[in-house]
Amino acid sequence: MNDSVRIAEQARQMIAAGNLFHARGWVPATGGNFSARLDSERVLITASGNHKGELAEADFLIADLDGKPLEAGRKASYETLLHMQIYRRHADAGAVLHTHSTANTVLSRRYAQIVLSNYELLKVLPGAPDPQSNVAIPVFANDQDIARLSAVVDAHMVQAPTTPAYLIAGHGLYAWGATVAQARHRVEAIEFMLECHLREAML
Ligand SMILES: CSCCC(=O)C(=O)COP(=O)(O)O
Numbered sequence: 237m238n239d240s241v242r243i244a245e246q247a248r249q250m251i252a253a254g255n256l257f258h259a260r261g262w263v264p265a266t267g268g269n270f271s272a273r274l275d276s277e278r279v280l281i282t283a284s285g286n287h288k289g290e291l292a293e294a295d296f297l298i299a300d301l302d303g304k305p306l307e308a309g310r311k312a313s314y315e316t317l318l319h320m321q322i323y324r325r326h327a328d329a330g331a332v333l334h335t336h337s338t339a340n341t342v343l344s345r346r347y348a349q350i351v352l353s354n355y356e357l358l359k360v361l362p363g364a365p366d367p368q369s370n371v372a373i374p375v376f377a378n379d380q381d382i383a384r385l386s387a388v389v390d391a392h393m394v395q396a397p398t399t400p401a402y403l404i405a406g407h408g409l410y411a412w413g414a415t416v417a418q419a420r421h422r423v424e425a426i427e428f429m430l431e432c433h434l435r436e437a438m439l
């Protein structure tokens with residue numbers, strides 16, 4: 237596959253994910269951002285400030301693993317360094333998707349971590365955990381200094397390398413996978429389990 241065809245295909249898959257997430261209410265306003273690894277040095281990522289349910293191929297740009305856009309005059313997602321931390325820490329990560337759902341926002345404002353257990357959908361997460369096991373989703377304090385926040389996330393991943401995804405308090409979910417499709421499946425599974433967790437807390 238030549239480079240421009242590959243770029244268009246990765247953008248197409250992220251546009252489709254954005255449409256789905258918007259339909260589910262997981263990317264309100266211009267919240268959320270998406271990326272896919274193109275090769276060992278380049279990542280295709282959403283530009284900052286676009287509505288993620290209305291993306292077109294022109295709303296993506298290529299950045300290096302330091303988060304620097306390779307095209308002059310383009311502004312990558314404000315949260316680019318959070319994506320790059322994942323690509324640097326997880327060699328098998330091929331795509332990163334970030335959502336701002338009601339469930340992930342409410343729960344991350346209340347709890348320091350969310351422990352998911354007894355959900356069949358846990359099998360979709362990295363390492364295919366046994367549904368009966370306890371899977372911890374850490375919650376990090378929100379921080380407008382994204383370099384500092386990505387350093388906090390990275391330090392956690394050194395201590396807990398099997399962390400399957402994470403939340404930022406009052407902000408949203410970051411999840412990843414080998415492909416855009418796998419990252420989307422994981423977002424769908426985690427958002428479903430968080431929604432269940434929230435509803436149970438309200439019973
Ligand atoms: C308007 S939501 C605040 C920024 C944010 O959290 C987000 O996910 C979108 O930022 P981006 O720069 O990627 O558009």
Ligand SMILES: [Zn+2]
Binds near residue numbers: 334336408
């Ligand atoms: Zn965000």
